[in-house]
Amino acid sequence: MKNLNINHRQVGNYDVLELIGELDAHTASQLEKVLKRLINQEKHNIIVNCEDLEYIASAGLGVFMAYIEDVRSVGGDIKLSNMNPKVYNVFDLLGFPTLYDIVPEEEEAIQKFESDESE
Amino acid sequence: MLSRSANQGEDHQSRFELNTLLETSRMLVESQDMDFVLNNLLLITMGKLMVSRAMVIIYQPATDNYKVSKSKGRNCPPEGQYLSFQFGDKVREQSVIQCGIDDIELPEILEGDHRCTLFNLRTSNNHIGFLCLGSKGNDQPLNEHEIEFIESLSIISSVAIANSRMFTELRRINRKLDRKVYELNTLFDLSKDFNIMVDRQEIVRIFKFAMLGQMLIRKFFFILEQDGEREVVTASGIRTTPDPADIDTLFEREQDLIEVDQQLADDIPFLAENDIRAVIGLHFQHEKIALVGVGSRANGEPYSSSDYNFLRSLGNLALLSIQKTYLLEERIEKERLEEELNIAKGIQKGLLPDPIPGCDKLDIAARNISSSQVGGDYFDILETPDKRLLFAIGDVTGKGIPAALLMANLQAMLHVLLPIDISLTEATGQVNDIIHRNTPADKFITFFWGILDPDDLSFRYVNAGHNPPVLFRADADQPQELQEGGLILGAMPTLNPYEEQTVPLSSGDLLVFYTDGVTEAMNPDRSEEFGKQRLLDCIRNHRSKSSEEIEQAIIKDVQSFADGDQSDDITLIVIKVN
Numbered sequence: 001m002k003n004l005n006i007n008h009r010q011v012g013n014y015d016v017l018e019l020i021g022e023l024d025a026h027t028a029s030q031l032e033k034v035l036k037r038l039i040n041q042e043k044h045n046i047i048v049n050c051e052d053l054e055y056i057a058s059a060g061l062g063v064f065m066a067y068i069e070d071v072r073s074v075g076g077d078i079k080l081s082n083m084n085p086k087v088y089n090v091f092d093l094l095g096f097p098t099l100y101d102i103v104p105e106e107e108e109a110i111q112k113f114e115s116d117e118s119e
Numbered sequence: 120m121l122s123r124s125a126n127q128g129e130d131h132q133s134r135f136e137l138n139t140l141l142e143t144s145r146m147l148v149e150s151q152d153m154d155f156v157l158n159n160l161l162l163i164t165m166g167k168l169m170v171s172r173a174m175v176i177i178y179q180p181a182t183d184n185y186k187v188s189k190s191k192g193r194n195c196p197p198e199g200q201y202l203s204f205q206f207g208d209k210v211r212e213q214s215v216i217q218c219g220i221d222d223i224e225l226p227e228i229l230e231g232d233h234r235c236t237l238f239n240l241r242t243s244n245n246h247i248g249f250l251c252l253g254s255k256g257n258d259q260p261l262n263e264h265e266i267e268f269i270e271s272l273s274i275i276s277s278v279a280i281a282n283s284r285m286f287t288e289l290r291r292i293n294r295k296l297d298r299k300v301y302e303l304n305t306l307f308d309l310s311k312d313f314n315i316m317v318d319r320q321e322i323v324r325i326f327k328f329a330m331l332g333q334m335l336i337r338k339f340f341f342i343l344e345q346d347g348e349r350e351v352v353t354a355s356g357i358r359t360t361p362d363p364a365d366i367d368t369l370f371e372r373e374q375d376l377i378e379v380d381q382q383l384a385d386d387i388p389f390l391a392e393n394d395i396r397a398v399i400g401l402h403f404q405h406e407k408i409a410l411v412g413v414g415s416r417a418n419g420e421p422y423s424s425s426d427y428n429f430l431r432s433l434g435n436l437a438l439l440s441i442q443k444t445y446l447l448e449e450r451i452e453k454e455r456l457e458e459e460l461n462i463a464k465g466i467q468k469g470l471l472p473d474p475i476p477g478c479d480k481l482d483i484a485a486r487n488i489s490s491s492q493v494g495g496d497y498f499d500i501l502e503t504p505d506k507r508l509l510f511a512i513g514d515v516t517g518k519g520i521p522a523a524l525l526m527a528n529l530q531a532m533l534h535v536l537l538p539i540d541i542s543l544t545e546a547t548g549q550v551n552d553i554i555h556r557n558t559p560a561d562k563f564i565t566f567f568w569g570i571l572d573p574d575d576l577s578f579r580y581v582n583a584g585h586n587p588p589v590l591f592r593a594d595a596d597q598p599q600e601l602q603e604g605g606l607i608l609g610a611m612p613t614l615n616p617y618e619e620q621t622v623p624l625s626s627g628d629l630l631v632f633y634t635d636g637v638t639e640a641m642n643p644d645r646s647e648e649f650g651k652q653r654l655l656d657c658i659r660n661h662r663s664k665s666s667e668e669i670e671q672a673i674i675k676d677v678q679s680f681a682d683g684d685q686s687d688d689i690t691l692i693v694i695k696v697n
Binding site: 024025026028029032057058059060061062063064065066068069090093094095096098099 | 294297298301305308309312321324325327328329330331332333335336337355356417418420
């Protein structure tokens with residue numbers, strides 16, 4: 001069974017999570033733990049870099065659904081970047097692009113956060 | 120010369136128009152974008168005819184009106200507006216309609232313009248809409264040539280519109296199919312995942328996330344009934360706790376799919392407070408034991424029947440997996456109990472004498488066969504400090520653990536009392552009092568014990584309600600029954616002392632102690648007991664043999680009578696005086 005590694009980086013005021021491997025039923029709770037921890041530490045500007053994410057299942061998408069409201073209600077957001085086409089297709093199929101900022105590069109996610117704030 | 124140059128001019132223009140048509144045609148047919156097609160149609164037309172206002176209206180068969188899909192120029196109706204005309208079918212069949220020229224009553228389509236021209240956009244079997252042009256800059260009607268050109272352009276555009284519509288429809292269907300395939304994959308993957316999971320919390324958590332991710336929902340709850348309790352086992356985005364009475368109301372609803380309407384939202388505020396749109400009942404073995412509640416979808420789309428089917432399938436899958444873990448736990452618990460019973464059986468076996476103490480004047484055989492893992496029968500053969508032999512046999516009411524505990528208790532008492540210089544009568548009275556105090560009213564022990572003195576071969580005994588042992592004298596055909604004693608142990612406190620009796624034994628005498636497992640063994644159709652008579656006959660038939668052989672003969676007879684089906688413990692002690 002392949003598993004998931006999550007690297008956590010701080011870029012300025014933003015918390016970047018790098019997902020490496022597969023986000024499925026077995027690994028969804030790993031991401032949940034990390035997101036919960038960030039939210040508890042009042043870190044609400046989260047970028048999930050999916051460059052090395054090879055696979056995502058519905059349970060993985062569900063984690064984003066479960067916590068998006070928590071961060072948005074306090075002015076934060078979860079933005080996603082660097083998805084490979086296969087992974088993006090799953091997000092797209094289930095209608096995520098209308099609800100989440102999904103950008104090609106991490107840098108753009110940061111810019112989006114900054115322009116969100118200046119609004 | 121003049122006419123020639125005019126001809127050349129016309130030729131030139133025709134070629135230009137032909138080129139435009141060809142290029143447009145190629146461009147439009149390749150494009151699957153409706154917006155692009157309409158934009159080009161308007162721009163080419165407006166540029167060519169020098170009209171400053173134009174729009175495309177698309178027919179909406181469902182509502183029998185027209186939608187402004189694209190409009191350009193001042194004072195045109197805005198895009199997206201719906202227009203209603205009382206066009207007859209005649210108009211829809213006409214290729215070109217010139218307002219103010221054709222004899223057709225038309226409303227004012229473009230504000231303040233009485234010289235509009237409508238070009239029908241249609242394919243061979245479908246009316247798509249109209250291209251509406253305002254009057255030309257010089258206010259002249261369109262000439263034949265211009266009309267012909269725009270007609271051609273309209274035909275090409277109509278084909279392109281139909282293509283793009285078909286393409287859009289195809290893409291939509293494809294997308295739907297992709298989603299369905301993905302849903303099936305999710306179900307398939309999760310059924311594999313759940314199959315190897317034994318942790319209920321994990322199953323429940325994954326079920327929740329899969330639901331949220333697949334259906335694009337944020338509000339979700341899952342209520343499960345277990346051991347009569349209906350509880351929320353997982354939830355997301357739910358701020359309040361449902362009232363138990365409300366949960367019951369939802370469970371009692373006959374239909375399995377409950378779409379929350381105003382009435383229900385008023386009745387159960389929990390649903391309204393948490394924006395729950397639908398509640399789905401799930402069954403296990405024909406009983407509704409779970410509810411799944413879902414909020415609205417984040418993309419604003421309503422739930423389709425196919426969505427509900429997916430919710431139900433995923434819910435059932437999770438429910439089945441959860442039930443499976445309970446069954447698995449029950450089985451593990453049962454195995455653990457069996458394991459413990461096996462250990463108890465080992466301990467109980469250790470309480471019986473092994474090896475059986477011997478004496479050169481006596482031939483002794485004893486045997487206990489338990490019907491279940493642990494039993495209530497007890498026997499013991501002990502040597503007293505003054506070298507006499509104590510024989511005991513007992514039967515605790517009932518079976519299983521309670522009987523085995525009491526039997527162990529009796530064994531302990533006997534072993535403690537053994538070295539104490541105390542009469543059988545007294546000892547029996549004390550044992551009875553302890554058992555009476557320490558056990559429930561429905562627990563008794565039938566008990567017989569006696570002390571055999573190898574020096575003078577006297578046997579002193581007390582019988583506390585046990586099947587009387589039989590004593591066959593060497594020279595007698597009828598046995599003597601050892602009945603003297605008193606009440607069964609544990610029934611009431613010792614008010615009158617137990618009676619004891621001493622019988623002298625001599626060479627060739629035979630004593631057989633037994634429990635009711637021997638005499639009450641049933642034949643296979645359970646119509647007859649083995650009975651005392653068969654026991655006595657068997658002893659008589661084998662009395663010349665060794666104690667061991669007599670014991671084996673009795674057990675063989677009992678087992679063949681019952682055809683191997685033993686329902687109670689069997690215990691035997693056979694003592695023969697050498």
